[in-house]
Amino acid sequence: xxxxxxxxxxxxxxxxxxxLASRLIADARLRRFxxxxxTGIPPHVIxxxxxxxxxxxxxxxxxxPDEGSRRAARRLVGLGLLAAAPTGLSGWAEWARAxxxxxxxxxxHAASNLAATLLFLASWRARRKDRHRLGVRLARVGAVLLxxxxxxxxxxxxxxxx
Numbered sequence: 826x827x828x829x830x831x832x833x834x835x836x837x838x839x840x841x842x843x844x845l846a847s848r849l850i851a852d853a854r855l856r857r858f859x860x861x862x863x864t865g866i867p868p869h870v871i872x873x874x875x876x877x878x879x880x881x882x883x884x885x886x887x888x889x890p891d892e893g894s895r896r897a898a899r900r901l902v903g904l905g906l907l908a909a910a911p912t913g914l915s916g917w918a919e920w921a922r923a924x925x926x927x928x929x930x931x932x933x934h935a936a937s938n939l940a941a942t943l944l945f946l947a948s949w950r951a952r953r954k955d956r957h958r959l960g961v962r963l964a965r966v967g968a969v970l971l972x973x974x975x976x977x978x979x980x981x982x983x984x985x986x987x
Contacts, residue, residue, distance in 0.1 A: 826980055829933060830926035838932040839925070846921035849914065859918035869915035873978070875908035877971065880945055884968055887961045899952040902945055902964065909942045916978070927981050934981065937974035941967040 829835075850856040861867035883901035886894040913935070920931040944967030952960035 826930065829930050832929055835929040835932050838936075839928045842917070842932060842935075843921070843928075846917045849918040850921050855918070859915060860922075867915070867919055869912065869919050870982070872908065872912040872915050873975070876905035876912055876942075876945075877975065879905035879908065880964065880968065880971065884961075884964055887964065895952070895957055899949065899960070902949040902952065902960075906942065906946055906949060909938075909945075913938065913942075923981070927984065930977055930981050934974050934977035937970050937977065941970035941974060943967075944970065 850859055857863070859867060859869075861870075879901040883898040883905070886898040886901070916931075916935065916938075920928060920935075923931060944963050948960040948963035948967060950960075951957070951963060
């Protein structure tokens with residue numbers, strides 16, 4: 826992780842993301858919201874449970890061959906996709922307050938989660954077109970990237986100093 830924190834090759838991506846992230850916390854009310862001042866817990870920490878939970882429950886349901894499980898899995902993949910946008914935005918708002926080393930880890934975290942989200946989108950589309958086996962395979966690959974992204978997110982949270 827220390828190598829990733831020191832990887833100045835990531836600085837162009839950090840600079841590209843910075844303006845949008847800074848806008849998310851420019852307003853004092855939004856900054857307090859994204860910091861979690863009202864609850865003591867930043868919303869990103871809570872919101873990550875929705876896509877993570879929905880997608881992993883879909884993967885669990887993929888173990889069952891019945892049509893009801895397939896339909897439920899497809900819906901859960903869709904729910905995760907709907908939850909991904911607010912989850913990502915809340916993450917960028919937290920990222921905006923981070924130090925440079927954490928920001929470098931953050932862009933890799935975001936890239937991993939974006940790639941996972943795109944794979945789950947492809948999975949959802951395959952499932953909608955009755956290509957269930959392809960949808961399952963795509964979801965499994967997406968889950969690997971999601972775990973990697975989650976690991977990076979957990980690392981950032983553990984080293985972050987308010």
